[in-house]
Amino acid sequence: MHWANRAAAKIIEKFPEKRKYICASGITPSGTVHIGNLRDVITSEFVVRALQEKGKQAELIWSWDDYDRFRKVPQNVPANYKKYLGLPLCEVPDPFGCHKSYALHFEAELEESLPQLGIKARFIRQNEMYKKNAYWRSIKKAMQQRQKIVRILFAAKAQEKTAEDIKNYYPLNVYCQKCGRDTTKITDYDGENLVSYECKCGFKETADISKKNIGKLAWRVDWPMRWAYEDVSFEPAGRDHYSAGGSFDVCPKIEKQVFGAKPLYFIGYEWLGITGQTHKMSGSTGVAFTSKMLLEIYEPEIIRWFFARVEPMTKFDFDLGDQILRNYSEWDALLRRNQEGKTTPQEKEILRFSSASKTQKTQAGSISFRQLAGVSQVSCGKPKQAAEIIASEGDKISPYDLKNRLPRAFAWTQKYAPEEYRVNVLEKPNRAFWHKLNRREQDNLKKLLSELANNWTKDKLTALLYSIPKAGLNPGENPKAAQREFFKIIYRLLINSERGPRLPTFMLALGKKKITALLDFDR
Secondary structure: OOHHHHHHHHHHHHOOOOOEEEEEEEEOOOOOOEOHHHHHHHHHHHHHHHHHHOOOEEEEEEEEOOOOEOOOOOOOOOHHHHHHOOOEHHHOOOOOOOOOOHHHHHHHHHHHHHHHOOOOOEEEEHHHHHHOOOOHHHHHHHHHOHHHHHHHHHHHHOOOOOHHHHHOOOOEEEOOOOOOOOOEEEEEEOOOOEEEEEEOOOOEEEEEOOOOOOEEEOHHHHHHHHHHHHOEEEOOEEHHHHOOOOHHHHHHHHHHHOOOOOOOEOOEEOOEEEOOOOOOOEOOOOEOOEHHHHHOOOOHHHHHHHHHOOOOOOOEEEOOOOHHHHHHHHHHHHHHHHHOOOOOHHHHHHHHHHOOOOOOOOOOOOOOHHHHHHHHHHOOOOHHHHHHHHHHOOOOOOHHHHHHOHHHHHHHHHHOOOHHHOOOOOOOOOHHHHOOOOHHHHHHHHHHHHHOHHHOOHHHHHHHHHHHHHOOOOOOOOHHHHHHHHHHHHHHHHHOOOOOOOHHHHHHHHOHHHHHHHHOOOO
């Protein structure tokens, strides 16, 4: 059984009375939302699908914790944003000037990417929930039971706390109503609705929390409070939260003992990353690779497939280098086996969870991603020209590949492909290399130029390219070796590399004018 189906069965077993199951996910938009966060939402979305396949009502909710404090300036944000530290993220201006706030700027990219991945979520902005005072009764309950909360928290930390520490603990982080920052300290609570605090800016206030919001609960209290408020049945957690003494050791106890709800079912997941990247991805530091960037080179179904084929606690990396060629090849092979009825039951489940659309079915590539990478560069990513080039090679590309794969192959070659897969046509003749050639090699090139006009079709040009280096060989010389060397010379003069796209097709795509300009050294 697929891990998502196992999780769904456990949820139904734990909450058999529920008519609707809420599966949650979310993050603090402290900076660029990287692909590590994708594992959280995809894990939850897979469980939603599994519940729905079992005939249950299920919904995915995504919480933007945009009422959290701005605690660190990322590398990709101006350094002068230190002046906003301590403000809620929703009140910090957008450093790039295109959204109403810092939070909205970093939320937007993921919200645009999720539908492309076949993920439908109900977004909840926590700043809106807190500001309309939706949680005041829960905040009051947490304040009244603060000593119970602090004992649960301190027990998990396995360290001694004094009676004074327990007495002075409050689970509410207050934002000053004058300066807006969280540089505050609660000085008194009347046991009901009145909270007194003072701020480092000098402002003091006694506020009625039933009438206005003055802050948010500490996150290890806020999290279980929202589970109870939203009636959440399932939420995954990264391995740091899932480990012994982590949040998922503490928060379910607070959910049950303080907020009176039956603790949710949860599973942990491992981190993921980018092959070769040594720094841990983090939105708050600016070291991040986003879902949008990933979608530029990988089809949505392949991205989902990466997550569907392994258990959540299995670590893996996305490869941006030549491993992408193998990934596409393996995916295509799986699709073809499925079309031929040769997939195992487990593979069928993996394919079902990999699907991003119920209306448009993914297709195996009509040509390899490797071939498409070369063609995309020669055609500059233009579908019509790419189709013509592929047709001239005797192959045929599907409309699906022209729409979905061609732009991804082109983006890969332009941004991430190793040098050996890149095609950079020279702007001017490589005279330095020409003068290193011997007389026979130069004569072979001159013969090629003189015969181009009469051999400007794929078949004739192919025959010409193979015949020229064979002519005039000395006894004992290897014809195949001579052909390979001739091709290397032409590639060096066209793209300054010894390898490249299929030479006859490549030359036809470049055109006689460009070929002549780069190979004619008698001008």
